[in-house]
Amino acid sequence: MKLETVAEEEQIQTHKPEGIIPGFQRALALFKQASTNVPAYKAFLKSHGVDPGKINTPADFSHVPIVTKENYLKKYPLRDLMWQRRVSDARMISASSGSSGQPFFWPRGNQSVEDSVVILDELLDRTFSTKTKETLCINAFAMGTWIAGTYMNSAMWRLADLGHKIVTITPGITKEEIARELEVLGSSFRQILIMGYPPFVKDVVDYAKTRHLKLARLDIKCLLAGENFSEQWRDYILTRIGKKNQPESTLGMYGTADAGIVGTETPLSIFIRRLSAQDRRLYEALFGNDSILPTLVQYNPELRYVEEVDGKIIFTTDNSLPLIRYEILDEGRVFTPEMVAGKLNKLGLKTPSQLEPFSSYPYITLFGRQDVAATFYALIIYPENIKYGLEISSLQAIVTGKFTITADFDAVTQEQVLNLTVELQQGLKPTPKIEKKVFNAVVGSLEHNNSEYNKLHQEIGKKAEPIVHLLEQGNPDFKPGIKHRWFKR
Incomplete structure (x- = not known):
């Protein structure tokens, strides 16, 4: 995404002298090892000369061809993508959502979990004091082959081994079970850490209210992943859990099936994001003219070497299936700590001194993905998921096949809503019968x-169902003669 309001000189990341860019030496060593010991990557480099x-x-490295699912991961056998063709180096296999048609299976070895432990060890201790407070961790991510649930379980167990006073329970996305756990177990712990997808965590706290649970008495914290959320949404959750004006009680994570945790919100990144929502100058300096407040996370460059190329996030990371200069199609920007500090200083803005421990980490801003139809309750819905339904024979004479889909938040209830707008065939008008068929x-x-x-x-029923809107042919929302955008932001 081109950020036209950002000054031209700020389009280029501030570089330190070559050889001391944080994380580069580790990324370079990984590249050298993979070029010799990963058959697929060795062949990939040879094919590109x-x-x-x-x-x-770093300048040399910036010219190494970028790998993607299409030009690399799907082109070579799984065994050839792994170190010395050893599939047994993996300890677990996780799947991407499969929303695009076929899921991709990601082997995960010990390195993947150890990296997450390094990232979370400091964050949870500094922010939630989990080394001193007995903490019930409710893993409300979807369990099964998808990465979040099992990955975070492994991380929590390792953190417990390292002295964090964390006890984990795994209800998955079942709000009734979570409410029961809060009611029965909550008072036995000094604090509760609920981990989950933002919309589902909101479902949980809303459902708890219907059960007359006094969440404010339980000292609840939230660790969230899967999609962007607004500061208005965060404030809603904070009010529900009795943490008004304590935004650091809810931390978002930037994670992927490809690499696990890439970065996380910190108290500092949250402070800067909330400040930018109030100060348009800072907003434009960091995020340009994007209409949706992007996610802002910080990351450890020694674990995730992150680059920004043509507005896309490129990362290099080690695992049983190593990824070197991998493009995940996420749009965003990368800022060094010096760049962000410089923007704040230029505008006369200061950060609280107690946030200083997080000031040495670089930042990623995330704008989303143009190729994705929508993220809804953290799962990805692609155009094909909708197309197949509209292409059935009984609808071919009724709809054109064109549609747009948006995942919105209701301004009053803060519930996430999936809106589907469908174009009718010429001469047809919207009716309840057609709406029901669609x-x-x-x-x-x-x-x-x-x-x-x-x-x-299955778990949340009607809340997962799209709201269908029918438009007559010729409506400006479906302009003829241009490439159709299935996803409307």
Whole structure:
């Protein structure tokens, strides 16, 4: 995404002298090892005419071809993508959502979990005092083959081994069970850490209110992942859990099936994000003219070497399936600590001294993905999930096949809502009967083609169902003669 309001000189990341860019030496060593010991990567470099021996500086490294799912991961056998073709180096295999048609299976070795432990060890101790407070960790991520639930379970167990007073329970996305755990177990712990997808965590705290649970008495904290959320949404949750004006009680994570945890919100990044929402000058300096407040996280460059290339996030990370200069299609920017400090100083803005411990970490701003139809309750819904429903024979004479889909938040209730707008064939007008037909076909397609949606629908029912809007042909929302955008931000 081009950020036209950001000054031209700020488009280029501030560089330190070559050889001492944080994380580069580790990334370079990983590149050298993979070029020799990962058959697929060795073949990939050869096909692009790259001599690994000539890659020695950050400038050299920036010319190494970017790998993607299409040009690399799907092109080579799984065994060839792994160190010395050893699939047994993996300890677990996680799946991406499969929303695009076929899930990709990601082998995860010990390195993946150890990296997450390093990231969370400091964060949870400094922010939630988990080494001194007995903490009930409620893992409310979806369990099964998807990465978040099992990955975070492994991390919590390792953190407990390292002295964190964390006890984990795994209800998954079942709000009734979570409410029961809060009611029965909550008072036995000094604090509760609920981990989950933002919309589902909201469902949990809203449901707890209907059960007359006094959440403010339980000292609840939240660790969230899967999608962006607004500061208005954060304030809603803080009020519900009795933490008004304590935004650091809810931390977001930037994680992927590809690499696990890449970065996290910190008290400092939250302070800067909230400040930018109030100060348009800072907003434009960090985020340009994007209309949706992006996610702002910090990361450890020794674990995740992150680059910004043409507005896309590129990262290099070690695992049983190593990724070197991998493009995940997330749009965003990378800022050094010096760049952010400079923007704040230029505007006469200061950060509280107690946030200083987090000031040495670089930042990533995330704007989303143009190729994704929508993220809804943290699962990805692609255009194909909808198309298949609209293409059934009984609808072919009724709809054109064009639609737009948006995942919005209701301004009053802060509930996440999936809006689906569908174009009718020429001469037809919207009717409740057509609306019902479209609804049934689309929900059926989502359940059949998206396993995560199917599970979500089973758990939360009507809240997972799209609201269908029908438009007559010729409506400006469906302009002819241009490439159609399935996803409207």
